[in-house]
Amino acid sequence: MNPGQEPLVVVRGATLAYRGHRVLRGVDCRIEAGETLALLGPNGAGKSSLMRIVAGRLPPESGTVRIAGADPFREREARRAIGWVPQEIALYPRLTVAENLSVFAQLSGIGRRERKAAVQAALDLADLGEVARRPVGHLSGGYQRRANIAASLMARPRLVLLDEPTQGVDLHARAAIHAVLARLREQGAAILIATHDFAEAERLADRVAILADGRLIHEGRLALLLERIRAEVPEHEVALTNPAGPDAVAALRRAGFTPIDTGLTWRASHRAGLDGTALLGSLRAQGVPVGEIRIRAPGLDAIYREALDRAGPDRPLTLHTGNEA
Template identity: 75%
Template structure:
């Protein structure tokens, strides 16, 4: 990506907290109209990196530029950044419209401009039907949409979202995704930190995986998936019950590892038995298999390979070169 194409440019950004580096020598770019999904385990440095981009903190080394300006030192450029934290940051006793008016004032928007901008934010987040209701009486999904709308009151060029769909139901998730799709269509650059792999596949143009404060993989999602899907498909088994020690040992011998609460196991290497033969072989060893699935590798596989190449049979080094645009 050429530097002059990027709205957001991060070069060698480094930040320490209580003597520990939480962001270390990070380089990344983000264009207008593009969505970059930031992935990584808890404590990887995702939120710290977002705070650097938002201008909430200055880097100790390196540089962050938004439209060529330093967001920490330039107050004007911060007005073009919408920050949606993981925590709900609203006034529960005020209505949705009153919250938007307060955030417009805090953003320095002139009184005469506030009503039109508030209406636009309500329409963008599809909140007109609850505009007069107190925020504290709304569901968690609606509150998250109001949280997003409050960040959009100044029509920002860049929107940063930290786990925007955490803890919401499917209907609220779909509504939030629709808001983000509208933002992208209007040309906003979006940086979203999430643990939801399906969300990434639906929304992201690019992904960046962080671990221990560093980017370990970054690139265009279609390119990364295309490279991954040249390999054989993955095998996944669904269990009717949690496996005992003997069943776990059999699954491990067959190349499987648990991917959730222990009811789903996915192959970590290719080869071996297929389909019906695999089902019969596992059941013969006491594994309570209810179903064998074949699936194309997706974002979760990319993520696991970036953090631990050995877990997926990959041979890449831990720090992986960025995939060019």
């Protein structure tokens, strides 16, 4: 960004209530052109509401939202600069991929003469050429999600908003979607992505913003946040041979561990200086069915837990490792 130039997206002091419930509480947010911001937070934290006001679908009750200096709720040209990719597939299942893109090109105001080229450009960007003539309803979930993204790109938006773009797809489809987003970024688009998948956020994001109870509780450049937390202490990860009983759970919690999945894996940051061998012996002596102890560098999930712990001890924690199909 040039000195003195505003970021592409600027949100200042945004508040919003829904049916009497306050969902955004004075949120400040910015995104530079060509930058990817990952939006994290528990369910109900306000992520989707923030994305809707950035997209111009809702006005904030107070505060301001500006896209390239314009209000997206009140100014049509500002909305034309935005590509919105909802979590649900918003396509016509009986139409082919190319036919869907042509419809969305028309809705975006692209003239008949330019439409064919715009459709082809979107097919190329999302690598959908091989399925262009197939009905969307006959495609796999991964292809449908890529077509969903392509449909939002017909007007060549400067900002692309994605809500859980890889939810429910396999690893191959996730990689293909990530490749689409990488090409978008190379073309200079700013990207705002709401996700529960920490591995996805680590792979894609330049910066991360963590929401809880409608407040932005932590924000920063991902590389700097990871550098700081990895300089402090490694994490121990305990894999159990079977679910822990009440006594074993109590022992794990006393040692500072918390479960990260179905109860077969527990994780903690240890500052007491115990190495893996000593920790293994200590836990087994207390009846914990430990199969393996792994030492790992803390990742974005550790930053997330730390942010929520500082914000309040009773906040829910949603963890995804990115390994799910």
